[in-house]
Amino acid sequence: xxxxxxxxxxxxxxxxxxxxxxxxxxxxxxxxxxxxxxxxxxxxxxxxxxxxxxxxxxxxxxxxxxxxxxxxxxxxxxxxxxxxxxxxxxxxxxxxxxxxxxxxxxxxxxxxxxx
Amino acid sequence: xxxxxxxxxxxxxxxxxxxxxxxxxxxxxxxxxxxxxxxxxxxxxxxxxxxxxxxxxxxxxxxxxxxxxxxxxxxxxxxxxxxxxxxxxxxxxxxxxxxxxxxxxxxxxxxx
Numbered sequence: 001x002x003x004x005x006x007x008x009x010x011x012x013x014x015x016x017x018x019x020x021x022x023x024x025x026x027x028x029x030x031x032x033x034x035x036x037x038x039x040x041x042x043x044x045x046x047x048x049x050x051x052x053x054x055x056x057x058x059x060x061x062x063x064x065x066x067x068x069x070x071x072x073x074x075x076x077x078x079x080x081x082x083x084x085x086x087x088x089x090x091x092x093x094x095x096x097x098x099x100x101x102x103x104x105x106x107x108x109x110x111x112x113x114x115x
Numbered sequence: 116x117x118x119x120x121x122x123x124x125x126x127x128x129x130x131x132x133x134x135x136x137x138x139x140x141x142x143x144x145x146x147x148x149x150x151x152x153x154x155x156x157x158x159x160x161x162x163x164x165x166x167x168x169x170x171x172x173x174x175x176x177x178x179x180x181x182x183x184x185x186x187x188x189x190x191x192x193x194x195x196x197x198x199x200x201x202x203x204x205x206x207x208x209x210x211x212x213x214x215x216x217x218x219x220x221x222x223x224x225x226x227x
Contacts, residue, residue: 042217098213106159
């Protein structure tokens, strides 16, 4: 079974530029999560999708971050414009469903550096 | 608000030792607790998942315990090996919510 795929793996941009990350979840997984992990900290949930609907985006900085999950499969996370404090690893995860007993599987992450 | 704390932030031990990593959480209303491993530049690998009704889970040289009433979990690693060097993260799933709340991790180094 293929795992969660993410691209690119690394990205370096200047502040005020835009960037987009892509995630392909495990086949059949209805729930998709985007986490932000700043160096030395644990991951923090940015947004959660159930199929193509948003379940939780309470910690997503909506003035600059946006995410979509068209057709309930792949997802993209965009930052526009980027700030220095957005430097982090962006992790995508998926699970069969959103209920508590479903385990989340994580992708390798995209490391973003904003200069 | 649920907060998860891991102590120590970093740990270095010689190969072969048994060791314990600690995780504490402020709200005992959790659905489950999960321990992850993260290697540099990699994503998270799930090690053990303990449901709130369980007291412990074991996998090979790893044993995780959960004391929900005191808000604590420990990850015990037996006979440590250099390949165990990584950052270990614990996370709780809050009842009524679907997201994981993570601790900041413990960076473990096993010296040959």
